[in-house]
Amino acid sequence: MLFDTEFPTRAWLASGQALPLRGSRISGSWSQPDGLLTEFGCGLAGSAQVVATPAAAHQSQPGSGTTKGQSRQWGARSVDVFQSVEQIGEGQYGQVWLAREQEGDKTVMVALKKIKMDNEKEGFPITAIREIKILKNLRHPNIVRLREIVTSKASDNNKQKGSVYMVFEYADHDLMGLLLSPRVRLEKPHIKRYMKQLLEGLHYLHTQKILHRDIKGANLLITKEGDIKIADFGLARSYNDPTVALTKKVITLWYRPPEVLLESDKYGAPADIWSVGCIFAELLLKHSTGQYRNVWSLPNGEGGPHNETEQINKIFDVCGTPTRESWPGHDQLPGMKNLKFKPKPTTLAALMREQCKGLDEATELPFCQAMLTCNPDKRLTAKEALDHDYFWKPPLAAESHEMPRLGEACHEWQVKQRGRREKRENQAGHQHPPHQGGPIGVARPAHVPPSNKMPRAGH
Numbered sequence: 001m002l003f004d005t006e007f008p009t010r011a012w013l014a015s016g017q018a019l020p021l022r023g024s025r026i027s028g029s030w031s032q033p034d035g036l037l038t039e040f041g042c043g044l045a046g047s048a049q050v051v052a053t054p055a056a057a058h059q060s061q062p063g064s065g066t067t068k069g070q071s072r073q074w075g076a077r078s079v080d081v082f083q084s085v086e087q088i089g090e091g092q093y094g095q096v097w098l099a100r101e102q103e104g105d106k107t108v109m110v111a112l113k114k115i116k117m118d119n120e121k122e123g124f125p126i127t128a129i130r131e132i133k134i135l136k137n138l139r140h141p142n143i144v145r146l147r148e149i150v151t152s153k154a155s156d157n158n159k160q161k162g163s164v165y166m167v168f169e170y171a172d173h174d175l176m177g178l179l180l181s182p183r184v185r186l187e188k189p190h191i192k193r194y195m196k197q198l199l200e201g202l203h204y205l206h207t208q209k210i211l212h213r214d215i216k217g218a219n220l221l222i223t224k225e226g227d228i229k230i231a232d233f234g235l236a237r238s239y240n241d242p243t244v245a246l247t248k249k250v251i252t253l254w255y256r257p258p259e260v261l262l263e264s265d266k267y268g269a270p271a272d273i274w275s276v277g278c279i280f281a282e283l284l285l286k287h288s289t290g291q292y293r294n295v296w297s298l299p300n301g302e303g304g305p306h307n308e309t310e311q312i313n314k315i316f317d318v319c320g321t322p323t324r325e326s327w328p329g330h331d332q333l334p335g336m337k338n339l340k341f342k343p344k345p346t347t348l349a350a351l352m353r354e355q356c357k358g359l360d361e362a363t364e365l366p367f368c369q370a371m372l373t374c375n376p377d378k379r380l381t382a383k384e385a386l387d388h389d390y391f392w393k394p395p396l397a398a399e400s401h402e403m404p405r406l407g408e409a410c411h412e413w414q415v416k417q418r419g420r421r422e423k424r425e426n427q428a429g430h431q432h433p434p435h436q437g438g439p440i441g442v443a444r445p446a447h448v449p450p451s452n453k454m455p456r457a458g459h
């Protein structure tokens, strides 16, 4: 078994001690049947009682734990029921593995996300708690399905460090992996299908009063049938109560909207739509140039903003400086205090015309502009976006059978790893054989975006 790690599970898997939960009002104990997973609210309808005792957690055998039509007991099974195939992701908050499980004569492929617990003293990470709590209540074809939680027992094989894993349905690619792969061609009907599904998933989330707060290519999984699954709910939260102040440290820099950059603590669903606008521009740029380009790195496509100040300046350069008429109240936001912006008109249309050959000025351009609108109250909602002319005028969104079938799995982390390996080998004078068969090449692109990481915490 390959899954071993660092971590505190040892503290509770071995001893059944109460588990301190970082920054969370939730508390739980693995020594009680209604312990941590029940605190997550993981006793799903149809599932039997959640078993959270260290002993019970490892009694199950491969393939056990489910009867037809019944949900698994979350936390009841050991990770040993899965066979690891390869690593597919490495985030700041966990490693992700492709793994398989034999269920009778059926092989089920899953993604295992190991919850990283670098600091034992701080307890079970709040990001993982949020992700599990939120995902357990969501059911939508464009939201990744969390199948169950499994654990590994502390043993000599893993230096007495057990772990907790989220078990997800598996998707062959993520959007960033596709954007970074030079051989992937995206046609307009493909883009329309991705956009439609992304907005349908987001509309569902917003009707459930959930903000995702980290929409970007690497968090949008793509199945081999060409379906989008929104993933990575580590920064998501529910926003039922508009009086609660929200953290400003959310959303990866290049996808972060002006209201969050200007430190509003009352942002909402429009923040996710801004990120969708950035992704739409990336898809159009990929269609035209064949390469990954972030809209804020234009015109030359290299570099891009490195910090909040550069980012907000770049946004205002491209989208125009807001005025009291175009965005009432923006000058009262905390982030405006120390900043001065020269009035500038928008250059977004000119930039997109110049960079995207064959841009449809009647539909694509206004659709992009309506999502990249600085005033969040004037930005399209997910519902309005789904009803935009863009979706009603030809070419229509591709059907599943018209989507590109790719030769190999393509996740951001894998593509970058392969690129690095090829570069090393090239430097060492290795000749690569020509790419065989599959349509995807994985040479490192000229410009690979930074991961734009930020600490995940707060509201």
Ligand SMILES: Nc1ncnc2c1ncn2[C@@H]1O[C@H](COP(=O)(O)OP(=O)(O)OP(=O)(O)O)[C@@H](O)[C@H]1O
Pocket (backbone or CB within 6 Å): 088, 089, 090, 091, 092, 093, 094, 095, 096, 111, 113, 144, 168, 169, 170, 171, 172, 173, 174, 218, 219, 221, 231, 232, 233, 234, 411, 412, 413
């Ligand atoms: N269900 C899945 N199927 C296939 N690949 C997945 C799945 N879940 C995650 N991945 C891959 O693993 C990567 C990291 O997963 P995820 O974003 O959930 O973790 P994270 O630790 O929060 O990452 P980060 O800190 O980079 O945002 C994803 O970008 C994706 O490439």
Ligand SMILES: [Mg+2]
Pocket (backbone or CB within 6 Å): 091, 218, 219, 232
């Ligand atoms: Mg992620």
